[in-house]
Amino acid sequence: MSKPITVWDLPRDELLAPGHRMCQGCGAAIAFRHILKAAGKDTIVVMPTCCGEITSTVYPDNAWRVPWIHVAFENAAAVASGIRAGIEVLKRKGVIPKDRQINVVAIGGDGGTFDIGLQALSGTLERGDDVLYICYDNEAYMNTGIQRSGSTPMGAWTTTTPVGKIWRGEWRPKKRKDLVAIAIAHNVPYAATANPAFPLDLYAKVKKALSIRGPKLIHVLSPCVPGWRIEPDKSVAVGKLAVLTGMWINYEYENGVYRVTTPVPKRKPVREYLRLQGRFRHLSEEEIKKIQQLVDAEVERINKLIGKEVIGPVEG
Amino acid sequence: MGKVVPLGGNYAVAYAVKACDVDVMTAYPISPQTTIVERLSEFVANGELDAEFLHVESEHTALSVAIGAAAVGARAYSATCSQGLALMNELLYIMSAMRLPMVLTIVNRALSAPINIWNDHSDFMSVQDAGWVMMMSASNQEAYDEVIIGYRIAEDPRVLLPVITSMDGYIQSHVVEPVEVESDEDVLSFAPKRRTWYVLDPDKPVAMGSVGDPNYYYEFKRQQWEAMKEARQVFDEVVVDFAKKFGRRYSAIETYMLDDAEVAIVGMGSFMGTIKAYVDRARKEGIKVGALRVKLYRPFPADDVAKALSNVKLVGVMDRALVPGSPTGGHLHSDVIAAIKQRGLDVRTIGFIAGLGGRLLTMDNVKQMVSALIKYKDARELPKEPIFIGVRE
Numbered sequence: 094m095s096k097p098i099t100v101w102d103l104p105r106d107e108l109l110a111p112g113h114r115m116c117q118g119c120g121a122a123i124a125f126r127h128i129l130k131a132a133g134k135d136t137i138v139v140m141p142t143c144c145g146e147i148t149s150t151v152y153p154d155n156a157w158r159v160p161w162i163h164v165a166f167e168n169a170a171a172v173a174s175g176i177r178a179g180i181e182v183l184k185r186k187g188v189i190p191k192d193r194q195i196n197v198v199a200i201g202g203d204g205g206t207f208d209i210g211l212q213a214l215s216g217t218l219e220r221g222d223d224v225l226y227i228c229y230d231n232e233a234y235m236n237t238g239i240q241r242s243g244s245t246p247m248g249a250w251t252t253t254t255p256v257g258k259i260w261r262g263e264w265r266p267k268k269r270k271d272l273v274a275i276a277i278a279h280n281v282p283y284a285a286t287a288n289p290a291f292p293l294d295l296y297a298k299v300k301k302a303l304s305i306r307g308p309k310l311i312h313v314l315s316p317c318v319p320g321w322r323i324e325p326d327k328s329v330a331v332g333k334l335a336v337l338t339g340m341w342i343n344y345e346y347e348n349g350v351y352r353v354t355t356p357v358p359k360r361k362p363v364r365e366y367l368r369l370q371g372r373f374r375h376l377s378e379e380e381i382k383k384i385q386q387l388v389d390a391e392v393e394r395i396n397k398l399i400g401k402e403v404i405g406p407v408e409g
Numbered sequence: 410m411g412k413v414v415p416l417g418g419n420y421a422v423a424y425a426v427k428a429c430d431v432d433v434m435t436a437y438p439i440s441p442q443t444t445i446v447e448r449l450s451e452f453v454a455n456g457e458l459d460a461e462f463l464h465v466e467s468e469h470t471a472l473s474v475a476i477g478a479a480a481v482g483a484r485a486y487s488a489t490c491s492q493g494l495a496l497m498n499e500l501l502y503i504m505s506a507m508r509l510p511m512v513l514t515i516v517n518r519a520l521s522a523p524i525n526i527w528n529d530h531s532d533f534m535s536v537q538d539a540g541w542v543m544m545m546s547a548s549n550q551e552a553y554d555e556v557i558i559g560y561r562i563a564e565d566p567r568v569l570l571p572v573i574t575s576m577d578g579y580i581q582s583h584v585v586e587p588v589e590v591e592s593d594e595d596v597l598s599f600a601p602k603r604r605t606w607y608v609l610d611p612d613k614p615v616a617m618g619s620v621g622d623p624n625y626y627y628e629f630k631r632q633q634w635e636a637m638k639e640a641r642q643v644f645d646e647v648v649v650d651f652a653k654k655f656g657r658r659y660s661a662i663e664t665y666m667l668d669d670a671e672v673a674i675v676g677m678g679s680f681m682g683t684i685k686a687y688v689d690r691a692r693k694e695g696i697k698v699g700a701l702r703v704k705l706y707r708p709f710p711a712d713d714v715a716k717a718l719s720n721v722k723l724v725g726v727m728d729r730a731l732v733p734g735s736p737t738g739g740h741l742h743s744d745v746i747a748a749i750k751q752r753g754l755d756v757r758t759i760g761f762i763a764g765l766g767g768r769l770l771t772m773d774n775v776k777q778m779v780s781a782l783i784k785y786k787d788a789r790e791l792p793k794e795p796i797f798i799g800v801r802e
């Protein structure tokens with residue numbers, strides 16, 4: 094085992110410039126910053142249409158100190174594949190120096206990943222293209238004003254799953270589709286979850302992913318100030334609570350082996366995570382109980398995958 | 410001198426793509442384009458062409474991959490038609506506005522519904538607004554040459570626009586004609602790889618595809634208009650160079666017996682062969698009919714078209730795609746009217762719709778068109794709707 098990294102190991106370079114127009118306290122912005130620290134300057138970033146894209150590159154401004162491209166909403170993975178293909182062939186033909194290492198990193202939202210971009214992502218993963226795909230998951234379509242996505246958690250208010258006389262927020266009565274499992278089903282060498290409230294963990298995963306050839310995927314939880322109806326100074330606290338309650342589990346998968354990177358010996362009840370967020374304010378005790386049950390089941394599943402109890406029971 | 414080889418249009422195009430030393434190829438099977446992709450796969454599989462061939466899961470991804478590849482400076486190629494082109498639509502507009510060059514071949518086919526794999530121009534015409542330079546060939550040799558000419562135009566620093574080349578599905582794609590295939594060296598010396606555009610390079614970071622707010626969007630669009638104007642200039646230069654190098658001479662329009670023509674048929678693509686054959690026959694009968702084929706469709710050669718038709722009494726414009734509800738019913742007809750009227754000419758037009766969904770054009774059909782032209786030549790009132798040729802009413 095290598096020595097665990099500390100904040101002192103993080104590069105000082107800030108490849109995401111300040112003044113990028115993302116909201117104060119945006120979880121995605123924290124994630125982007127650490128992704129770039131890990132990837133370094135020899136990186137090409139591809140972004141689909143999303144909050145991170147429209148805020149960071151309003152012409153003529155540009156917050157990215159690495160080459161960056163946006164094309165459309167549903168094709169970040171495909172554009173990344175094209176970039177990788179172009180680099181490879183231009184290296185073979187001597188246009189780009191043969192020993193030049195260039196990372197190709199696509200960073201897309203949950204809508205651009207779980208929903209409209211899933212087909213292109215599947216193509217990239219299936220072909221084995223040497224691309225790191227990162228989904229920053231703020232659990233709704235934030236760019237267009239907080240609409241429900243295939244990743245919106247059960248019970249969450251969004252503008253298309255409003256709380257009314259009949260509807261009570263997001264209606265899907267089960268856990269969302271499992272993005273990491275989808276990636277693994279494509280036989281990728283590496284897949285992981287991460288969370289900007291644990292930046293060192295995120296940093297290490299990006300580093301590791303980029304050291305592996307082939308398609309890699311990291312699913313990053315991204316607390317969103319207006320979308321989750323939280324205070325700007327609470328996004329890190331909410332991200333931490335997501336892990337401490339088991340709502341989110343930081344783990345990685347590498348060549349057939351699963352590892353939980355943030356073990357939680359004793360979990361907090363999910364209520365503590367939910368109550369900080371306006372989007373869950375309407376939930377009844379009954380509904381919170383259901384969410385707790387979903388989380389308990391997921392924790393059990395992960396513990397089974399690992400082969401021991403890495404996420405403990407809810408503290409009494 | 411190249412080597413004359415009997416080739417279907419699709420294989421001819423594949424040879425041209427190989428000779429252009431394309432770096433990244435990506436396409437999704439769809440009839441009648443598929444044999445282009447198959448032949449290109451063979452070239453790569455045999456080591457005859459060093460390219461990345463991406464097996465994509467859709468045409469949307471095919472064009473996305475091409476955009477990514479072009480963005481790092483690779484020479485990209487794809488081919489599609491019909492539903493595949495429709496699926497690419499979003500990205501067609503994006504690629505031209507991002508000013509990334511490539512060549513895309515359309516093997517013209519009808520659009521669904523009803524689903525129909527045969528030839529017309531509804532796919533090609535449906536992307537006329539997408540900001541691509543667009544050419545339509547009428548022979549397999551021309552289909553081959555368009556690819557080579559296409560890269561020269563696309564990558565010219567004055568242009569930097571993607572280029573569509575096209576041929577008629579089956580009628581050209583699967584019918585063998587003698588094609589002069591030039592050596593790879595000659596082709597590459599004519600269309601050298603110059604990487605004339607901005608690329609994604611960690612040593613010189615740029616952002617591509619930024620948000621263009623109301624303060625900037627318009628200026629981007631304005632530049633696309635200028636680029637298209639440049640494309641016309643460059644087209645004219647490139648075809649002259651091409652003729653010098655390879656001995657085959659192209660121009661934005663091809664005219665046939667127009668000098669003294671009283672009536673004329675304007676159209677595009679392979680049907681113009683039948684029309685010219687009928688013109689020969691009618692001329693023998695003393696009918697003063699001519700023909701005009703539009704090869705370069707975007708930028709539209711409005712000056713050339715208007716000038717060539719300036720002494721014709723009545724022009725029949727044949728569209729092979731129908732625009733239900735539009736004033737003329739056809740894209741080409743509307744373009745021809747605009748070209749004539751903008752230049753203040755007193756040339757009248759009527760519209761024909763023909764050959765939808767693979768309905769063939771017979772000599773009798775052309776005769777019908779010419780008869781209509783003669784009937785209306787001196788008439789005060791002209792039909793306000795297109796005349797549907799060869800349809801069962």
Ligand SMILES: Cc1ncc(C[n+]2csc(CCOP(=O)(O)OP(=O)(O)O)c2C)c(N)n1
Binds near residue numbers: 142145166231232242
């Ligand atoms: C084809 C297409 N459909 C819809 C849109 C509108 N649109 C742009 S971004 C977006 C939602 C993005 O959501 P997500 O991917 O979760 O990113 P976020 O903004 O939440 O970070 C939508 C619906 C679009 N740009 N393109």
Ligand code: SF4
Binds near residue numbers: 317
């Ligand atoms: S809306 Fe949410 S995701 Fe978008 S910038 Fe603000 S906090 Fe970040």
Ligand SMILES: [Mg+2]
Binds near residue numbers: 229230232233242
């Ligand atoms: Mg989102």
